[in-house]
């Protein structure tokens with residue numbers, strides 16, 4: 001504990017010396033979350049903080065797509081990521097995949113989840129996060145949209161907006177496009193953490209705790225979110241727990257967030273079903289955050305021709321809220 005406390009003191013000292021801000025995602029382990037982050041939040045809130053900061057350096061305690069979004073929004077700042085932390089969703093789609101979809105479904109607006117890399121955002125009309133996906137889709141007022149790349153988030157949004165979704169195979173079309181019936185076109189990317197929760201998990205917990213309130217992130221399957229009591233972004237889940245009084249709570253999301261909420265709400269009875277720690281978020285430690293500030297690494301760069309296209313999609317999203 002003493003060693004961690006000394007690390008925290010040194011990080012906070014360097015943060016002041018370098019005129020830096022530390023943005024910590026809700027999935028950071030408790031010490032990063034509570035001891036060194038200036039702002040904590042979900043992807044949407046941290047994007048807003050990144051856009052608004054007047055500090056010289058932004059250290060992103062999160063994953064690469066989040067740090068890239070900060071650079072896209074605030075390009076004159078030095079943006080540092082303590083470790084090369086990826087994301088299974090961001091890795092599931094390339095800019096060429098998006099171009100191929102646009103060529104196959106011309107004129108259909110493309111909504112892209114922020115859990116993607118800058119070149120994919122650059123091919124998109126508008127981004128969204130789990131916190132505003134429904135609002136973004138509804139803001140377009142379009143009959144048909146392409147929604148990438150999370151299969152489950154897309155299916156959850158389709159259900160909420162009453163749209164019929166399909167996942168067309170680009171390699172082996174089984175039905176001619178003219179015969180397809182769709183209002184949303186999705187992609188088969190998945191979060192390797194949230195895809196693991198099942199309706200069977202929910203059934204087992206409800207048998208043992210019939211009065212449990214279950215919250216699921218919208219990257220969980222539509223069957224899991226339908227069987228839960230609430231679904232929302234990481235920040236929406238935190239607020240929901242804070243503003244309700246249930247005998248027991250169960251979070252179907254990344255385990256560190258459960259630790260953080262339990263620590264912030266000691267009077268609440270949080271059941272633990274901590275099956276999965278995101279291996280990418282888990283790469284961020286106190287040690288590499290300190291190293292990042294000392295050595296100015298890993299410096300995030302986005303080529304300007306990509307950034308100017310991506311920023312349109314991200315700013316359009318932020319304007320919606």
Ligand code: 13P
Pocket residue numbers: 026041042043044115129130131191217219232233234235
């Ligand atoms: P939030 O925007 O809800 O924080 O989600 C980010 C993420 O990576 C969830 O797995």
Ligand code: SF4
Pocket residue numbers: 063086087088089090115191192193194219254278279280281
């Ligand atoms: Fe990506 Fe899932 Fe990890 Fe979030 S929890 S960073 S979506 S792999």
